[in-house]
Amino acid sequence: MLSIVEAAGWPIWPLIACSIAALAIILERLTTLRTAKVIPPRLLEEAITVSVASLPAPDTIDKLERNSPLGTVLAAGFRAARRPRASMESLREDLENSGRTVMHKLERYLNALGTVASAAPLLGLLGTVVGLIEIFGSQTGTSTNPTLLAHGISVALYNTAFGLIIAVPSLMFYRYFRGRVDDFGIELEQAARRLATHLQPQVEAAARTLS
Template identity: 30%
Template sequence: MPGVPIGEISPLGWVVLGALAALSVFAATLVLVKLVQFRRARLGDTRPAEQAMQLWRAGERGAALTTVAAAAGPRAALLRELFTALTAHPGDTAAAQARGAQRAIDDLAVLERNMRGIEAVVQAAPMLGLLGTVIGMIEAFGRLAQSTGAADPAELAGGIWTALITTALGLAIAIVFYFLSLWLEARVARERAALESLLAAVPGALAVPAPAAGRG
């Protein structure tokens, strides 16, 4: 396979390629930041929440609070708010739901932060590639117009390479980060569904049970 004739790419083409490189670095940084954030938040880890719910249903309220207090993540934070509210005001599930809903909204907002940046790269990269295409074709036809007699294909190489390379890179960047964005959004969507399920469980499963010591 022949190598890319780097010397044939025009200065304006290099400007577009530089902008595409900057966009890819920016998007890759955002993806890495989100992955670290999701890992620290224990996204998808259901064990602490399930254990705390089991303890709460069994009447072991102190142990349930301890479990969620020591755990990280939106689910643990939501249950911590619910358990605290229900312990302070037994039976007042409406107030507990309100506090829990606000906590869920805040945590989801943090998880979704900077996601728009990745989406912006997905939309901007093909446009920059198209700009490179237009620049390359303008250069190619400009050289063709300046030539006399039969056109020398070598004179058109720079513009054509600029058009093809910028288009290919723009599309490649958009495709890669489009799927990465979908994957990250899917993880946030699953967490949102889990938080909504926990909030819906408040009237029944999270109603204050009789203390374990009081059972016959």
């Protein structure tokens, strides 16, 4: 591996940095964007069951918020319902704001991964251009320096190949994570609607009591 890096020349170092960044992001997102971690099974059903008779206590809502991204959205709905003079409009608004915040967190680092996928081939092309410059630089009059010629070819080919090796899996994982985040967004939206429908009788009853 060291011999390949030496043969590829200095243009390989930005590509190595991109590969490290892409690998770190992919591993982090694979850990974070798990269904059981984002939308735990039965969490919505348990939250609805617990709040059939009355709204959960504040400490229970705090625990729910720390549970998962879905728990964060549900906790926002319960807090909105517990506020004095709560209304369905304010409840839905709080659910939407919480959902946007959660989605922003789920999309973390994806732009960076997409940037690596786009930049890696360009950095590989830069290495190719540098290699070609060295190839032309090996021409001295009527003679050719075979060492410089071989080095220029190595720089050109290794950087092109390494750029593609980084770009292809980075792009694949970027698309994969984007799809998962979009799916999670739909599920979170559906859960928020179910919670709003479930809390509507309690919110309206509290409003009638205050009026």
